[in-house]
Amino acid sequence: MINPANRVKSVEMSQIRKMFEIASPTAISLGLGEPDFDTPIHIRQAVVDALEEGFTHYTSNKGIPELREAISNKLASENKVKSDPESILVTVGASEALYMSTQAFVNPGDEVLIPDPGFLSYAACVKLSEGIPVPIPLKKENDLRMTIEDVEDLINPHTKAIILNSPCNPTGSVMKKKDIKGIAKLADDNDMLIISDEIYEKIIYSDKGQNKVKHYSPGQFSENAITINGFSKTYAMTGFRIAYIAACEHLSEELLKVHQYNTACASSISQKAALTAIKGPQKCVDEMLAEFKRRRNLIVSRLNDMGWECKSPQGAFYVFLDVRDSQEFVKQALNNDVVVVSGAGFGKTSTNYVRMSYATSYENIETAMERLENVKF
Structure with a gap:
């Protein structure tokens, strides 16, 4: 068997991508950092x-x-x-x-x-x-x-x-x-x-x-x-x-x-x-930013309503939430057909966190939050 180079052996596959391999077809993904808008x-x-x-x-x-x-x-x-x-x-x-x-x-x-x-x-x-x-x-x-x-x-x-x-x-x-x-x-x-x-x-x-x-x-x-x-x-x-x-x-x-x-x-x-x-014209950027902000406000509000302390992020399109036990949260979220990403993949200081992307539709976020209400621990 041909062994890989040591520099490759030291690198793990993306934890974000792994989540999608085990998610059901009906799951709502709050995982990928990809805007859902069509290119202008x-x-x-x-x-x-x-x-x-x-x-x-x-x-x-x-x-x-x-x-x-x-x-x-x-x-x-x-x-x-x-x-x-x-x-x-x-x-x-x-x-x-x-x-x-x-x-x-x-x-x-x-x-x-x-x-x-x-x-x-x-x-x-x-x-x-x-x-x-x-x-x-x-x-x-x-x-x-x-x-x-x-x-x-x-x-x-x-x-x-x-x-x-x-x-x-x-x-x-x-x-x-x-x-x-x-x-x-x-x-x-x-x-x-x-x-x-x-x-x-x-x-x-x-x-x-x-x-x-x-x-x-x-x-x-x-x-x-x-x-x-x-x-x-x-x-x-x-x-x-x-x-x-x-x-x-x-x-x-x-x-x-x-x-x-x-x-x-x-x-x-x-x-x-x-x-x-x-x-070209930059109106499309302003429109997407306004929609991202609307989605951000929704996800932050709903998570706080559930009892999770969630501050409004100042940029990008993620909330990074301290859930105390990310592995259990990710597991229960997946059982409720919602994909979120464990913070463990982002560093040693964030193993208690999960990342949720709001680069998906407002309606998807509404449904995902309803499903996450069943996550209890």
């Missing part, structure tokens, strides 16, 4: 136009120039991140961008700080690069939001990088400017790379009576930052597998090496769709 019609039409024009061949490794120019303009105007179009790479989803980042810069034995709880791909990508993922335990009293105090004592001479994710999957927390700026300074002072996953950037809620919640990119404050963003969540384009990575020139050159030999280039027609998304 003007973006779909761009694909039709590209096909009719025969735009079906390889593009530049970096991506079509007009898309990289549009991304550069977006980053400058919205994120205050200066990035030359030549230093921007269009990728096959944010997943490839994350993988590229760890493969290009993490050596065997390097330590990479990752949020705990945090998206399960972070630890996996670090392990596949033969690095060592070091959890940053996030505190409940901070609403599981990363702070500079959480980070500074974990940095040592072996620390190569830190992965940030704001708004955050699975918690829905949004980092504050002072923490983003402080961590950027730590990165500069310690020659540490920041890998910033900003895929949920546009999905932020500001509620009445609260200070306005905003997204801040570390790339605004440090040249040691890699910015990862894309179109999947904002424009309901998950199947297009299209995103981008932006960094200063000397970092971008190394990222391009991995990209060239990993995927060569992103899909030509997906790039045309992304160009239309970023340059």
